[in-house]
Amino acid sequence: MTWDILNIIGTMAFAISGAIVALEEEYDLFGVYLLGFVTAFGGGTFRNLLLDLPISDIWNQSMLFTVAFITMTLLFFIPFHWVLGFKRLWGVFFDAIGLATFAVQGALFAVMAGYPMSAVIVGGVLTGTGGGMIRDLLAGRKPLVLHQEIYAMWAVIGAMAIGFGVADTMWQYILLIVGIVSLRMLSVIYGWSLPTRFDWLKQLRKLKR
Template structure:
């Protein structure tokens, strides 16, 4: 039950997130669908490659593809006046997708009896891989590669699930809420990881 919930929520959230970015960049309808699909399924494809699962396994998720296409179609058909407000929610949907896919990725690794390190990697890649590909295709700097706190929350979910601290469905749902809220708070209050700039030293 938890697996299906996080798969559906993650697919919908990242598909909408990718579609919003595409419309912000004034892509045509093909670009909207392409960027949405890549955002929704790109992280899972990269994860499958690294943990030894055939990428072709994604094509067995026909229902999830239909959900992604339906979500983007509804968004595309929204009146422009309403879409202006939806643009402001891009980071909100991104946070939902990050949380849902991070948990789903960690559960994926645990199901295959992989070590804790694999659970963390699977959580980070599933939660942020699609967003990285989306930002690169849109000509933006990937959020996860900047000093903004993003993938850290996915890694936290992977650790908690990998160590089997969070196992029951109820606790997984609570973890989903906590990770989503933490990501939103880190964006709103501009929480940052330590970083070092070399721009001044180049002069």
């Protein structure tokens, strides 16, 4: 049941995220479906490749494909412009939900398969960010995972919480997901970022003066 809930939440969130990006780029209906589907299922594909699992398992999720299809169809045809006035913020929000949910799910998958912590972290990060990377590349954008603002690091923290057993019940998974989403939104709103080499060199020059 936990697995199914995480799958549905993550699929819906990433389908919406992909559809919003497609609408921002003024893609047609096919483009909305394409971007939504690759965002929703790209991370799972990366996960299966990484953990040496059958890629065909992705195509056996007919219910999730139906959920994603209905979600994107509603978003395209129903006039949600009054709700999605701030498309970027809503896009970031749904992307954060997908990131958090699939990072937890990917880490759980690796833990249940008996993989070591390194695989748990990589599995969580790739499952959480894989679909978004494909989405951004197809939309001609720089992938969020490569931005200076904090993105993939929240997936790392979530995966580590799963790997170390900090979260091991449904309610703890929910709290972990809410925490990752909150941190992701705060990092966007307040411009939190990881240091770059340029920042380090600039600070070094200041110390030499």
